[in-house]
Amino acid sequence: MTREISVELQNVSKYYGTEKVVDEVSFSVEKGEIFVLIGPSGCGKTTTLKMINQLIPHTSGNILVNGVDVTKLDAVELRRSIGYVIQYIGLLPHLTIQENIAFVLKLTKKSKKEQNERALELVETVGLQANYLKRYPRELSGGQQQRVGVARALAANPDILLMDEPFGAVDPLTREQLQNELLRLQESIRKTIVFVTHDMQEAFKVGSRIGILRQGKLVCLGTPMEIVRSEDEFVKNFIGQGALFEVLDTIPVLRAIEKDIPIVSEKGKVDLSDEKLKGWENIFVTNDHGQCLGYISLDSLNQDGTFSAGQIEPLPAGCSPEVSVKQAVEEMLWKGKTWLPVISEDEGFKGIVLFSSCADLLAEDRR
C-alpha cells in the first residue's frame, strides 16, 4: 500500500538576516497521522509550522501541501484550507465563542445559518456546552479556551491541522484530558495533524511519528519506539530516562493481548498432545456461553487430560481493556504475577496479557 503524503518539507531553511533558524529540514506527514515536532524552546518549531501555511515564507527548499508547492498557491486560500491552532490560543477577545469558532466561515462568506450550526456542532465536538457560545473568551477558563481554539481550527472542516502547543497553557490534569479527547476525536475525524509540543510525554502519547528539532535541525525522526532507541546523545538527554516506560504508556493493552490462548470447555477434556499447549503452564476453562470460569495448571490435570470442577482456579483480578501496557505491567509487578486477565466491564473476559509479551513489544519495530 502506498501511503498518501499530505504535507512534505524538502530541505527547507529559514533565515532571519544571516541567522539560520530552520536548517535544511525535511520530513513528510502521511495522511491521517499525528506528526509531532518537538524540541527545546527556540529550536524553530513554530517557525517550521508557520512555514507550512506560509504565515512565514521559507527562504529555501520546497514545501508541498497535498503535493502542491505552497508558493504556487494563494496564501489566503491555503490558510483557509488548513486548520491552525496558534500557540497561546489567540481567541479574538471582541468576538463571542460562536463568532470565534465561525470566524473562518465568516471570512469565506458562508451564511449566518451555516456559521451558527457549525459553531453549535463544534462546541459540542470539543466537549463544551452550547450555552458557552454566547460568552466572550475572557469568561472561559484556560482549558475551555483551548477547546475553543481546537473547535475554531476545525470550522472549515480542513483535512490538515497545524497545532502549536495546543494544550500548552493548562494544568497537567486538564492537559491529559485534552490529549485523550484529541485522540478520541482523531479516531473519528482522521485529520492530518502537525502537532508542536515541548513535552516529551505528550509527544509519545499523541504522536504516530515524532521529529526532534535542535537549533533548527531535525536531529531525529521516527516512531516513538524508534525515538527511544536512538543512540544520539542529545536525543537521549532530551527524552530523558524512563522514556521507554512512557512509550509503553501510549500502547493500549489490547495490542499486547495473547491471540491464541489454550482453552478447554468445562465439560471437555484437554488433549495433552495438542501443539497449542506448548509453552503454556495453564489452560483456560470456558462454559457453553464462552464465559471464562478460571484456569487449571497443566501439571494438575489427570493423566488422560480430564479434570474436575474443583481443580479450576478462579481468575485473579485483571485489568480493563482501556489501560495501557505500562499500567498492566505495573499491575503485574505490583502483584508479583507473570500474567493478567483482561476483563471488560460489558463483555467480560477478553484474554490475557503476558509479562514476556509486553517486554517483546519494546523489541518490536512498528507501533
Next chain:
Amino acid sequence: MDLLTSAWNYFLNRQDLMFEVLKEHVNLVLWATFFTIIIGVPLGIAISRTERLRDIVLGSVSILYTIPILALFGFLIPIMGIGSKPALIALVVYGLLPVIRNSCVGIIQVHPMLKEAARGMGANNLQLLFRVEIPLAFPVIFAGIRTALVMNFSLATYAVFIGAGGMGRIIMQGIRTYNTGMLLAGILMVVITTVFLERLVGFVDNRIQKRFSLGD
C-alpha cells in the same frame, strides 16, 4: 446675586437667541467632528503601517496644533474670507491630532498574536483591518474622537471672531455692550453645555470601554 438674576432674566427674555446660537454652535462642532473623523481615522490607520510616514504626519499635525486659534484665523481669512467654512477648517485642524494619533496607536497596539491568529485562519488584509484591527482599536480611536469633540466644542466659542456664530456671539456682544447679564448668561451657557457634553460622551465612552474591554 444681582448679576445672576440679570443673567437669568436675560436668558428668559432671549430664549430664541440662546437656542439659535446653540444650534449654530452644535452644527459647527458636529460637522467639524464629522470631517475630523473621516480624515483622521483613515489617516491614522494609514500611518500605523509605516514608521516614516507616521513621523512626518504626526510631526506636522502637532505643529498645526500648537498654533493659537486666533493666529490660525488670521491665516485663513485672507485665503477663504470669513464665515463658517474657515471656522470649520480651523476646528478640523485642531481635532485631527487626537484622532489621528489615537487611531494610529490603537491599531499599533493590537496584539500581534491576534493578528497572526486571524491571518492564520485566512483573513486577507481588508478582513484583518475591518474584522480584527479596527474593532480591537475602537476604544482607543473613540477616546481620540471624544477628545476632539469636547475640544472643538469649547474652541467653537471663538468661531464668532470669524463670523461663524455660535455661543461666542452672546459673550462677545455682552462684552461689547457692557451688558453683564448677557455676558454672564453666555458664559454660563458655555460652561453648562460643555460640562453636559463632557458627561454625555464620557458615559458613551464608558459603555464602549466596558463592551470592548479585554477583561484581563
